[in-house]
Amino acid sequence: MRFRKLSLEQKNRYYGLYFILPWFAGFVFLFMVPLLSSLRYSFSNLQVTNDGFSLDFIGLSNYREALFSHESYVRILTESVVDIAVNTPLIIIFSLFFAVLLNQRFRGRVLARAIFFLPVILASGIIASIENGDLMQSVVRSANDTTGGGLSIMKNLELAVLLIESGVSITFVEYMTGAVSRIYEIISQSGVQILIFLAGLQSISPSLYEAAKIEGSTGYEAFWKITFPMISPLILTNLVYTIIDSFISDETSRLVVDTAFKSYDFGLSAAMAWMYFAVIALVLWITTSIVSRKVFYQD
Amino acid sequence: MQQSTKKELHHRMASAAYWLEFAKKWLWMAVRFVLIFGISFVIVYPILLKLSIAFKSMDDLYDSTVIWVPHTLTLDNFKLVFQAMNYPQVLLNTLLLSSAVMLLQTVTCVLAGYGFARVKFRGSGFLFAGVIFTILVPAQTIMVPLYLQFKNFDLFGLIKLIQGEPANLINTYWPFIISAALGMGVKTGLYVYIFRQFFKGIPREIEEAAYVDGAGYFTTFRSVILPNALPSMVTVMLFSFVWQWNDSFFTNMYLNEPKVMSSMMASSGYAIATFLSGGGQAETASYVQDPFFMSMMMNTSVLMAILPLIILYLFVQRHFVESVERSGLVG
Secondary structure: OHHHHHHHHHHHHHHHHHHHHHHHHHHHHHHHHHHHHHHHHHOEEEEEEOOEEEEEEOOOHHHHHHHHHOOOHHHHHHHHHHHHHHHHHHHHHHHHHHHHHHHOOOOOHHHHHHHHOHHHHHOOHHHHHHHHOOHHHHHHHHHHHHHOOOOOOOOHHHHHHHHHHOOOOHHHHHHHHHHHHOHHHHHHHOHHHHHHHHHHHHOOOHHHHHHHHHOOOOHHHHHHHHHHHHOHHHHHHHHHHHHHHHHHOOHHHHHHHHHHHOOOOHHHHHHHHHHHHHHHHHHHHHHHHHHHHHOOOOO | OHHHHHHHHHHHHHOHHHHHHHHHHHHHHHHHHHHHHHHHHHHHHHHHHHHHHHOOOHHHHHOOOOOOOOOOOOOHHHHHHHHHOOHHHHHHHHHHHHHHHHHHHHHHHHHHHHHHHHOOOOOHHHHHHHHHHHHHOOHHHHHHHHHHHHHOEOOOOHHHHHHOOOEOOOOOOHHHHHHHHOOOOOOHHHHHHHHHHHHHOOOHHHHHHHHHOOOOHHHHHHHHHHHHOHHHHHHHHHHHHHHHHHOOHHHHHHOOOOOOHHHHHHOHHHHHHHHHHOOOHHHHHHHHHOHHHHHHHHHHHHHHHHHHHHHHHHHHHHHHHHHHHOOOOOO
16 A cells, blocks of 8 residues: 555656656757857857858957957946946835835725836836936926926935935945935836735734734834744845846846847857856855845744 | 723823824824825826827927926827837737747746646756756846757758758747747746745645545646646736736847837837838938937837736736735745
């Protein structure tokens, strides 16, 4: 009897493999093979010919070109990394804060949630890029500013002066005022993170809060002693997601794409992409190794 | 009973602690309202702005007294964009492509997710590390080889054997369909991850009970596991539909001609100018040189491109938020 059950389980194990099969085929043919060829291209000079393409091995010279003789690669790459370093903490704090807000009971909660998840639907590189360089929008915005109505939250200049005069460090003030000006960018990048946090908040058992309340804890204490540790694994998840997400639509990736499809320098583009990947991997490794030490797991 | 609670209330209202509590509660409600309302406004603002611009006429455009509400509401902008961009055709293309990708991706990912949650053998963890790896590697890294692979597409030399040369799939919809069916489309790793997390949360006893009742492996999956997975499927389907709709990276790579919304938006300004001038080069230039007009057109076309998504969202929004809460998006 026991023996038969084991064999059924064993059989089922292999059935599970069939389920993975389509994904695995894609993984090999549309991921591993291109990944390896991309590595090969980065060490070669790729020429597109009539019947496919030809490869000449040229060693590290693509990497050398990207690092030392390309006019903007290093600068753009550094800017991308700095951008991510600046934006990621803001996005995490912002989305955690608003997830907590949206998790409370109040009138119009359904509507507020619907609006807050709109960026998940609309977030897209192309819409954002059109938005930034758009003339009409800036005209309307400046008209609004001069008439003094509407959205003049961007008046953070006076606030900055006030803060600096009261002795707050200049770097911090610049960071905070920068955050205010980039509020739209931050909001539009935090839709999924709010969703993840919200789902996490809902899975915390209410009895924990009840117990804390009986013991006489304040809302502030309840947040730092219960909510924060309980969703700390999700902070890690969101951190990784945010970092990866911001790599998809930044300047460096645009440069990599343009190098390939506008200047047709495929080898150089591959080399750029690999160095880019190395940088991402490094950033992810550093952040996750720092954060995961602080993460609390229930089991 | 009534009397005593009233008395109690009076008594409590006399104490300072009650009023402090009361003030704190209302202050917090006010702060919360301002914050949520403010951020909601920032999110909705660009859409409102686009709506306002899209209904403006040329006269209103140069009238400095018009900021939000135009003097005369006009549908001219919509009509123009509608014709110049071949809107119905593009809408149909995008709709079909996104739906096909959505269905294929959901099926592949739900299967893979279940497999990864239930298969246990030496190296299964390693296999799942592959999923994480596909999320981590930026698409730019494998972009060039993928492009070349689809340009000279072949299945073990079979197509070459029949046709004499490998098929060129660039500028067709096949690259999207193939990558979706094989689970390598836009952000597919994330979907596999979501499903795996969800299935890990379903107790094995449910399956064992079904086996005891005599159901086979596939029957169990279809009639016991899948119905439970509906919430996370809704989430993944919406994500996959919307991200395919908005994706400009792969569409610009695989499609030379703008056939779908996201690739069309990038070139909408030029398309409209060409349409207005009837193709003449000199006149095209004069339209392009009026930045206000072009910007108005851009705004209208972006609005028209995202409008179907917003309408879709209005319908599924309640479902979506609920389903995410129960979907296993949480580890």
